[in-house]
Amino acid sequence: MEASVRNLVKQVKKGDQNAFGEIVEIYKDSLYQVCYRILGNRQEAEDAAQEAFIRAYVNINSFNIELKFSTWIFRIATNLCIDRIRRKKPDFYLDAEVSGTQGLTMYSQIASEDPLTEARVESMELQDTIQKEILKLPEKYRIAIVLKYIEDLSLNEISEILDLPLGTVKTRIHRGRDLLRKQLQHV
Amino acid sequence: MKCPEQIIEFMHEYLDEEIDTESEIILKKHLQDCKECEQLFYELKKTEALVQGFSKIRTPDDFTENVLSRLPKEKRKIGFQRWMRNHPILTAASLFFIMMVGSLFSTWNQDHEFSVSKRNNLIVQNNTVIVPKGKVVNGDIVVRNGKLKIEGEVKGDVTVINGQKYLASAGHVTGEIKEVNEVFDWLWYYMKKTVKDIFNVLKPDRSKENKPQQ
Numbered sequence: 327m328e329a330s331v332r333n334l335v336k337q338v339k340k341g342d343q344n345a346f347g348e349i350v351e352i353y354k355d356s357l358y359q360v361c362y363r364i365l366g367n368r369q370e371a372e373d374a375a376q377e378a379f380i381r382a383y384v385n386i387n388s389f390n391i392e393l394k395f396s397t398w399i400f401r402i403a404t405n406l407c408i409d410r411i412r413r414k415k416p417d418f419y420l421d422a423e424v425s426g427t428q429g430l431t432m433y434s435q436i437a438s439e440d441p442l443t444e445a446r447v448e449s450m451e452l453q454d455t456i457q458k459e460i461l462k463l464p465e466k467y468r469i470a471i472v473l474k475y476i477e478d479l480s481l482n483e484i485s486e487i488l489d490l491p492l493g494t495v496k497t498r499i500h501r502g503r504d505l506l507r508k509q510l511q512h513v
Numbered sequence: 514m515k516c517p518e519q520i521i522e523f524m525h526e527y528l529d530e531e532i533d534t535e536s537e538i539i540l541k542k543h544l545q546d547c548k549e550c551e552q553l554f555y556e557l558k559k560t561e562a563l564v565q566g567f568s569k570i571r572t573p574d575d576f577t578e579n580v581l582s583r584l585p586k587e588k589r590k591i592g593f594q595r596w597m598r599n600h601p602i603l604t605a606a607s608l609f610f611i612m613m614v615g616s617l618f619s620t621w622n623q624d625h626e627f628s629v630s631k632r633n634n635l636i637v638q639n640n641t642v643i644v645p646k647g648k649v650v651n652g653d654i655v656v657r658n659g660k661l662k663i664e665g666e667v668k669g670d671v672t673v674i675n676g677q678k679y680l681a682s683a684g685h686v687t688g689e690i691k692e693v694n695e696v697f698d699w700l701w702y703y704m705k706k707t708v709k710d711i712f713n714v715l716k717p718d719r720s721k722e723n724k725p726q727q
């Protein structure tokens with residue numbers, strides 16, 4: 327897939343926006359998912375993910391074609407998420423949209439075709455709880471944890487995305503995992 | 514019971530799938546003996562499972578569309594080149610159409626005026642062109658908006674557009690004789706001519722298009 331993406335990037339460098347549309351199609355789900363788990367809000371996640379793609383397009387000439395495009399686009403997106411977290415008051419985040427009815431409409435979109443069974447409602451409530459606890463993590467742990475567990479990325483890939491030494495990434499994953507463990511102890 | 518310092522480190526290495534065999538043996542042995550660490554390890558694995566258990570959130574349907582609509586405007590040249598690449602037949606057809614319409618308009622304007630090919634031995638009286646008796650005209654003759662009287666000999670093709678041709682019994686034409694009077698005849702005449710022109714123009718372009726792309 328990286329080879330075909332590389333071809334698309336070449337087209338984009340010539341200014342071809344249709345080729346860029348194909349790139350967006352390939353990465354939008356991963357990027358949106360990661361932004362959502364880091365920010366905990368659908369609108370914020372959509373804005374951040376879209377902004378990431380637009381920045382990638384505008385700066386496409388600075389992208390080194392030898393790198394993985396996914397690494398680059400995740401780097402842009404996580405940086406934008408950090409900006410958004412720092413712009414907000416932390417308290418605002420904790421209860422924003424994650425719990426209550428908005429959460430329900432959110433989860434009902436996961437699979438709108440089958441009816442809401444009790445088990446699913448329970449599972450949604452559990453997911454709400456976990457999401458809330460993730461949002462309580464300091465941003466540096468939160469982002470590392472999300473990249474590892476939501477995107478299932480290797481520690482090496484995470485270290486490239488965050489532009490940090492491997493050892494630092496390991497420490498962040500360990501700290502984040504241990505903090506989350508304490509927070510989810512009684513779930 | 515006092516736990517070795519590395520045990521928690523080993524737990525994380527285990528979860529990251531980076532533990533070596535030796536450490537793993539130490540970890541497992543300790544977990545069998547230490548209820549406290551066993552509980553901790555269980556909680557860590559539970560945490561992992563919970564975070565991995567998230568459902569996928571559906572990306573908004575208009576996501577890509579919204580991104581593309583927010584991009585700075587594409588250079589027009591690129592859009593046209595891509596369009597030509599994706600629609601080679603339409604490109605040829607529209608190019609043909611543009612050139613045909615163009616040539617139709619320009620010839621239409623010319624065509625209200627009388628004109629005739631310049632040849633030796635041709636006599637022009639008002640809008641009538643005469644090939645005099647006993648004379649020979651070498652080459653093709655095209656007459657527009659006029660009459661052509663052939664009393665002598667024409668060594669070549671004769672074409673009369675929007676006019677009349679009169680061939681006297683003594684007159685003789687060695688080549689093809691064409692009379693183009695009806696509008697459709699006239700159109701057809703130009704289309705055939707334009708198709709020839711277009712194919713000549715397209716040939717070098719098409720070979721460029723077929724170049725394999727890297």
Ligand SMILES: [Zn+2]
Pocket residue numbers: 515516517520543547549550551
């Ligand atoms: Zn122990």
